[in-house]
Amino acid sequence: MIRFRNKDNEIYNGRYIKVDGMVIVNPTEDMLVQMGYEKEEYEPEVPVRAEPDTGEVINQLKELLADKVTELSDEEAAAKPALFPSWSSRVGMEVKAGERLWFNGRLYKVLQDHTPELQHQPSVYTAALYAEIGDTDPTKGTIENPISFQVGMELKEGLIYTQDGVLYKCVEGLANCVWNLKDIPRYAQVYDPETGGTAETAEAGSSKDSPIEFRAGMGLVTEKYYKQAGIVYKCLRDLPNCMYDLAILVAQKFVEEA
Known part of the structure; x- marks a missing residue:
């Protein structure tokens, strides 16, 4: 490789040189020679690694x-x-x-x-x-170490879960649960650690007081109650895979405000 060195043993940095207080950016080779720099060939030093890179080891192990x-x-x-x-x-x-x-x-x-x-x-x-694929820690799912529920995880019968500060016990297994636990009393019920029992809750959507939190893509079922943007609606006609705001469906007679 080529580099330039002046009589003061300074090596050109590849960007600029200073001459009498002036900065010359990207000087040509001729300019460098005129300024007292000499061209020389050199072999760059290759650092010796004492240990292989950690990422390299991990990738090869995988x-x-x-x-x-x-x-x-x-x-x-x-x-x-x-x-x-x-x-x-x-x-x-x-x-x-x-x-x-x-x-x-x-x-x-x-x-x-x-x-x-x-x-x-x-x-x-x-x-x-x-x-x-769920956590297999044998201590998880107990009252002392409840499982922090994440939407999409599998519910296993008998295990204790927590969501939004509330404890739930799974009473029926459910693979790939995409609902909040409070909305599926068939599968998960509020757990009372003092009595060791579950508290029966109203079936989600069965009344205005226990509406289902609506999410785009869910199906609407006749006579069920749904809640969106703070408003509760009653479903008048089944509508699978609903992708619309419920307020829009009022005029089409799919839902009505409860």
Whole structure:
């Protein structure tokens, strides 16, 4: 490689030189020579690494274990999520049902063959594509260590969950739960730690006092009550996969204000 050095043993930095208080930016080779710089060849020093890069080691270990991790059960896999390919590394590539992918510190199972898109990350909105593989800590799910519920996780009968500061006990298992626990008394009921029992709650949507929190995409069921933007509506006609604000549906006689 080539560099320029002057009589004061200063090496040109590749950007500018100072001459009599003036700064000359990007001088030509001829200008450098006129200013007393001499061209010289040199071999750049290559730093010697005492240890391999940590990222390099991790990547090679993951490649080495790639075939082995596929043999792990879901429970074993959930305890070692970082061993699996990241979801982002599969964007634009076809994935198969049953594959397990790491995303945002959690492990997800692919539910159907598809090609991941950047705007469709694992979440409640892509529940048809991915299911979270739950935490297998044996102490989780007890009154002393309840599971912090996340939308999309699996509910297991007998375990204790917490959401919005309220304890719930799962009374019937539910895979890939995409509802708030307070809205599904069939599967989860408020838990009383003093009595060790569950408190029966009104079925969600059965009355104006226990409306279902409406979310775009859910189905509307006749005679059920729904709440959106602080207003409670009663459904007059079934409407599957509703993508509209409920206020718009009043004029179309699908709902009415309760």
